[in-house]
Amino acid sequence: MRGGRLRLDVAFTTAAPTTSRNGHTRAVAFDYGLNTLLTGGTLTLTGGAQPTVVTDGRPVFFGPDGVLAKADRLRILGEHL
Numbered sequence: 524m525r526g527g528r529l530r531l532d533v534a535f536t537t538a539a540p541t542t543s544r545n546g547h548t549r550a551v552a553f554d555y556g557l558n559t560l561l562t563g564g565t566l567t568l569t570g571g572a573q574p575t576v577v578t579d580g581r582p583v584f585f586g587p588d589g590v591l592a593k594a595d596r597l598r599i600l601g602e603h604l
Contacts, residue, residue, distance in 0.1 A: 561585040 548570075553563045563583040569575050 560587050 548568045550566045550568075551563060552566055553561060555561050561584070563585075564578055564581070566576050566578050569577060
């Protein structure tokens with residue numbers, strides 16, 4: 524706390540807790556970047572003697588362009604009022 528304000532420093536990477544290895548075969552992974560706010564995909568663990576992780580290769584993107592454009596329009600209208 525400084526001057527009535529809270530400053531929060533969030534680590535760039537955060538360790539994920541370990542889970543038990545039995546019974547889990549699918550996972551969802553997310554990453555954020557500059558061009559797309561959030562990118563995600565699914566991962567599947569194959570069975571057998573040499574288990575491998577595969578993906579369907581279809582990423583999911585979330586881009587806030589429409590939301591940001593609307594916020595800019597509302598801000599401009601608010602400034603004119």
